[in-house]
Amino acid sequence: xxxxxxxxxxxxxxxxxxxxxxxxxxxxxxxxxxxxxxxxxxxxxxxxxxxxxxxxxxxxxxxxxxxxxxxxxxxxxxxxxxxxxxxxxxxxxxxxxxxxxxxxxxxxxxxxxxxxxxxxxxxxxxxxxxxxxxxxxxxxxxxxx
Numbered sequence: 001x002x003x004x005x006x007x008x009x010x011x012x013x014x015x016x017x018x019x020x021x022x023x024x025x026x027x028x029x030x031x032x033x034x035x036x037x038x039x040x041x042x043x044x045x046x047x048x049x050x051x052x053x054x055x056x057x058x059x060x061x062x063x064x065x066x067x068x069x070x071x072x073x074x075x076x077x078x079x080x081x082x083x084x085x086x087x088x089x090x091x092x093x094x095x096x097x098x099x100x101x102x103x104x105x106x107x108x109x110x111x112x113x114x115x116x117x118x119x120x121x122x123x124x125x126x127x128x129x130x131x132x133x134x135x136x137x138x139x140x141x142x143x144x145x
Contacts, residue, residue, distance in 0.1 A: 007106035008075035035079035049086040052115040054094040062106035
């Protein structure tokens, strides 16, 4: 399933401390509600996926301003949970995040893949020789010296 979401706020802007309480910021609430509307329009909200999932996230910024791609994930995953695309973001076993080219409107494209059998096969399977080379033992050299 592929969905397009609005540009997420940074993790640093999601929470606000008010006295002794920590609250969801206005920016985060606006994002979450806008994302829910867009997910409803795309038929993704209320899907309630129950199995394990893998994600590919492509972030398309509006301009060349610097940002940390990892700081965009929390708001995206929380909005997908709030919109009941899945039951809980703890179902996510694998995430690939890519910085995409600039677009006129900043957006995030999220591709959600349900994992067959509900297992954790992705990276673990690749490390066992199904795609990635085995990790080098500490102190070893690639040049054979």
